[in-house]
Amino acid sequence: MHDYRTQRADTFETFRLVSKGVRVPPTAVVVFQFVAEDTDTDWKGVEKALRAKGYKTYNDGTVLEARVGPIAVNPETIWDWERRATEIVLPFNFWPDGWELAD
Template sequence: MHNFQEQRADTFETFAKVGRGVKLPKTAVVVYEFVAEEVDTAWAAVEKALRAKGFKTSHAGDVLQARIGPIAIDAETVWQWERAATEIVLPFEFYPDGWELDDA
């Protein structure tokens, strides 16, 4: 079973660390990354489910990227979207592997 409390704590800890040395933008596109557990996975289905909730998707190798935004860049907002994306991908056997701000 996935531990959402631990995932949330990691996100808030990242904000605490980054916020000390870097000025974050007020809004940005956030890229959430998920790793496929199985080699033979349902790429089309998981991407369709994410797109239905407003994410833009792409994948390379076993890594799925789900982009959202621009959204407010604060720990709570980033976490809310991270949780939403994670809830979508878990049934497809994808697991969270972090997030970053899109620098494009």
């Protein structure tokens, strides 16, 4: 069972650290990173599932990126999109590994 409570707390803490002392934009593209648990992961399947829900995807064979936005840059909105993406990728044996604002 995935621990969404801890993941949410991490997201809010990351937001607090990212926004400390800097002005965050009101909207931005947010990139969520996921790592594959197995080497024979269904990359095409997970990317298709994410794209069907509005994410743009990229992978380098190790890390999967799911991009969305521009969306409102606040912890609740980021968490909402992160939770949705996590729910999609977990059945494909991918695990959340953070997020960042796109350049």
